[in-house]
Every structure is written in structure tokens, then in C-alpha cells.
Amino acid sequence: MTLTVNFAGNELTKHMRIIDVKRNLGAGIDIVSQKRAGNGEDFISSRKDSSKIVVDFRTFDDITAARRLLAALTSSETLAELSFSDEPNVRYRAIRDGEITLTENKSKLFSDGTITFKIPSGAAESVTSNVLNATNSGGENGTITPNKTNGSIEIKVNNKGTLPTFPKIKLTNVSENGYFGIVGVKGLIGLGNINEADGVTNPMSEQLYDSASDTSFSDFKDVATGTPNPQNKWLATNGKLEFQTDGLRLKDKGTVGSNQGVAGGMKVMTLPADSNGHVGAVNFYSYFNIFAWAGAFGQTGLLQVLFTDANNKLVAGYGVSKGDMVGNKASMKCWVGG
Known part of the structure; x- marks a missing residue:
């Protein structure tokens, strides 16, 4: 060679x-030492x-x-x-x-x-450098350990060289943040203002649910027996809605109780928390594809999408309603607070 x-x-x-x-x-290696009064020398540096x-x-x-x-x-x-x-x-x-x-x-x-x-x-x-990230944490390059209690992250880097060295750290915010604090064995550095200098929280649009990743609507579960319809208790909910081919359809209309007049079924899904861990957005929008088709004049029906609070009280909703028992007239309706 x-x-x-x-x-x-x-x-x-x-x-x-x-x-x-x-x-x-x-x-x-240069050594600094000092001769003792007796034998030998004292090491200084x-x-x-x-x-x-x-x-x-x-x-x-x-x-x-x-x-x-x-x-x-x-x-x-x-x-x-x-x-x-x-x-x-x-x-x-x-x-x-x-x-x-x-x-x-x-x-x-x-x-x-x-x-x-x-x-x-x-x-x-x-010339080459080693990368420590979430994917290889726990391996030969070191470990990254998040602290779920206080939100900090502990990083241990394995220096495989023969001399001390300085790591290059790449920081990426997963949410709005005005401050980074890095603490090492021999010092610390702070970037930004820990009190959030601008005092403004910027809202961010997030998607909480999309049926594209839940094509069979498996996140929607049957309601417990006896659960009332939050918009109208006159509507029965003990029927069965099931996924068929391309969406949820009525499989079994169920029965009506003594104080009810229309049979039907109902499913419920709990919307997940946003990236800040908060459940229940003040401002939100919802798109559902609702397909309603009367087989003959005089048939009636109701399709609803309702949003409730933690106590199952109606916040808002919308749907298609057909109460015309003679002709073929239907309407799109919105409900707010009942």
C-alpha cells in the first residue's frame, strides 16, 4: 500500500x-513538582x-x-x-x-x-462524529432519558476518544417554548427567557381525529345501555350501528322506551388530548360525510353528529333530519346547547 x-x-x-x-x-507530558524537605518531590500539576x-x-x-x-x-x-x-x-x-x-x-x-x-x-x-438520538439511545453512544415529572431530559454521552471533547447539541421545540437550559458537569448555559419574554402563546391548528387512519371507525364504541341521546331524550339509543363497506350504517334499530318515540343506535368516541395535553378545544371544526337516502316518499330518519362535554351535556352538533311522513322533504339542522 x-x-x-x-x-x-x-x-x-x-x-x-x-x-x-x-x-x-x-x-x-510536562510535570511541575516541588522538592520536599526530605526525600522525593511533591506533584503540583x-x-x-x-x-x-x-x-x-x-x-x-x-x-x-x-x-x-x-x-x-x-x-x-x-x-x-x-x-x-x-x-x-x-x-x-x-x-x-x-x-x-x-x-x-x-x-x-x-x-x-x-x-x-x-x-x-x-x-x-x-474526522467522523457519532450521533446520539432517541433511535440509538441506550447503545454505545450513550443514553437519552426524559423525566416525565419535571419535563427535563438527562443525556449521558459516551466519549470514545482519548481526550475531553465538547458535544454539539441540536435542540428542536415540539411546542412553543421561549427557553432552553443546558446543565453540564462543569457549567451551564441558558438560551432565551425562562419567563417567556413575549408573553404571548401562539395557537396552533391540530388534527385530533381523521378516519383516514381509522377506516372502519373502530374508535367509535357502542354507548352503555340506558345512555340518553344528549340532544333529545325522546330518541332511543339501544340499536346497533356497525361499519359496512364504506361507513357506519344502522344494523338494528333497537326498541323505544315508554317516554321515547324513535328507535335508533348511537356510538361515541372520546376526542384525544392535543399536544399540550389539553382536552376540549375552545375553537374547533368538524367534517363528516353524511349520506341520507329515503327509499320511498313518507320515510323518516335522523342522522346526527353531536359534541358533548365530560358530563355528556350537548355542546353543539349537526345532522340531517327528515320528519316528512308524506313527501320527500328533509333539512340540515344545527343544535347548540340543546
Whole structure:
């Protein structure tokens, strides 16, 4: 395998053949200590020093051309990216240290030389990054644990590198929120105003139920025996409504009680809470496809969609009513509070 070296966006090995690369095992460590009155020393502190990478090479060009070309390609006055093909996931932030040494071959067809790169941080940097999210939580990258009591989220990140590092955190609101607070082992950061600076809650439209995901209307359940019709107690509710082909139809009209005059059935569904956990929107709209067809003049019927409160008291509703027992007249009706 041919080793390639890139520095500051230039592939140096297009102009030289690598003889040896000395990368050592990490940076050196400087130790500060103080001599004791007796034997030995007391340790005070330590720090990692910068490191160097030494590249020994042989040029393809004559010494004059090699000197000018390699000097130009490595003359960055600021830290630049240094990489080696045998470490595809590692980069060094480096700068050339000193001159490039060249030893001229007697034939002048090539020269041997050495380039020394200094890495001030003393460490390599990983090119790739690991992502921790809800999908892989609990795996080798760490865990994300929501606290349902106070709404906070605890995140534990497994740093698989050899040095401390800083995570990049992406925050996404699932509802209107004016504040983020991030607390770490060594500090914290707050973004926004915890008291919601603008003082305004923006309403958002949400869909609470759609039969497209409930094509058989299985979310609608039979009412308990004896449950009155919330719009009119004169309407019996002990019949049976069942899904047939494309919607709910009357399968069994049931019977009427002593104080009732029209038999029929009724199903009920409890609307789910919105994204804030609130049940019962102040403003809402409802679309139902109601198909009414009298088989002959004089037939009667009633189809209703009603919305009630937690105590089964009517809030509002609408429907198609046909009370004409002679002709074929029907009407669309709305009920509010009865």
C-alpha cells in the first residue's frame, strides 16, 4: 500500500516518496513538582505538551526543483490540516516546524529530505462524529432519558476518544417554548427567557381525529345501555350501528322506551388530548360525510353528529333530519346547547 500525505490541501506525495513517518505515541507530558524537605518531590500539576511528526522522504525531482516546490506547498503561516492515508478518520492541525532538510544525491537525480510538522495541541482530531438520538439511545453512544415529572431530559454521552471533547447539541421545540437550559458537569448555559419574554402563546391548528387512519371507525364504541341521546331524550339509543363497506350504517334499530318515540343506535368516541395535553378545544371544526337516502316518499330518519362535554351535556352538533311522513322533504339542522 502506498502511503499518501496531504497538507494544507496539497498532496505532498505527488512530488516525493515516503521513506519513514515518525508519529510517536501521543504528546509528551510536562510535570511541575516541588522538592520536599526530605526525600522525593511533591506533584503540583501536569500538562500535555505539543507534539511533532517527522516525515523522511525521497524526491522525484532534482534537488533545485524539489526545494522550491516543497517549500511552497508547506509554507502555510497558520495551522493547516495534515493527514495520512493510513489514518483515514484522523486529522492533525499542524504547521511546518523549521526548514526542510535536503541531502543531495551525487547524481542530482533525486534528494533525501526531512519535513517536521508541529502539532501545537499535541493531539489528533477525529474526522467522523457519532450521533446520539432517541433511535440509538441506550447503545454505545450513550443514553437519552426524559423525566416525565419535571419535563427535563438527562443525556449521558459516551466519549470514545482519548481526550475531553465538547458535544454539539441540536435542540428542536415540539411546542412553543421561549427557553432552553443546558446543565453540564462543569457549567451551564441558558438560551432565551425562562419567563417567556413575549408573553404571548401562539395557537396552533391540530388534527385530533381523521378516519383516514381509522377506516372502519373502530374508535367509535357502542354507548352503555340506558345512555340518553344528549340532544333529545325522546330518541332511543339501544340499536346497533356497525361499519359496512364504506361507513357506519344502522344494523338494528333497537326498541323505544315508554317516554321515547324513535328507535335508533348511537356510538361515541372520546376526542384525544392535543399536544399540550389539553382536552376540549375552545375553537374547533368538524367534517363528516353524511349520506341520507329515503327509499320511498313518507320515510323518516335522523342522522346526527353531536359534541358533548365530560358530563355528556350537548355542546353543539349537526345532522340531517327528515320528519316528512308524506313527501320527500328533509333539512340540515344545527343544535347548540340543546
